Amino acid sequence: DVKVTQSSRYLVKRTGEKVFLECVQDMDHENMFWYRQDPGLGLRLIYFSYDVKMKEKGDIPEGYSVSREKKERFSLILESASTNQTSMYLCASSWTGRTDTQYFGPGTRLTVL
């Protein structure tokens, strides 16, 4: 079974803090993704990575950065958290193949006060 884990289920931070969200997958997947999910807006792609040290911007990268130093780990960084970054953050991974099926971690509910 594919296992994708995220560092926290719930996180509360203050405006201006630097926030790190970590994601680890154990299936040797090449591709990893960070999404945020908000009511009425669906899943929106923030960044993705198709290899170690490689990254590409998604649809809403502003205010975020990412790091992929090892194949199994993909970190999302909020340099200076703001209240409009309060959201559910979901990490996913996929293997480059015929289907590109994405497997999700449990999600991190981030609240920025």
Next chain:
Amino acid sequence: GQNIDQPTEMTATEGAIVQINCTYQTSGFNGLFWYQQHAGEAPTFLSYNVLDGLEEKGRFSSFLSRSKGYSYLLLKELQMKDSASYLCALNAGNNRKLIWGLGTSLAVNP
């Protein structure tokens, strides 16, 4: 461009059958996914259709018509635990990224 549409909400009764539709427009097509997402949890993979027709997997079936840009998820013998959001996602061959619909929230009532 690419676009996906699915109804926002649906309601059904326990034991009944429900069909959740998804229509899409795209220039490239590799396949179409259905995911299930319970409230507060992550999406989980249900099905992937590449070719036209119906694919059955237990109580859940998924249908695809590529010429019509149309898919549906059919849920039979509905159970309370089927209350969830159902997400349609398009694999348009877009560099490993998927295009996600906004999801259909299904409420199953006793």
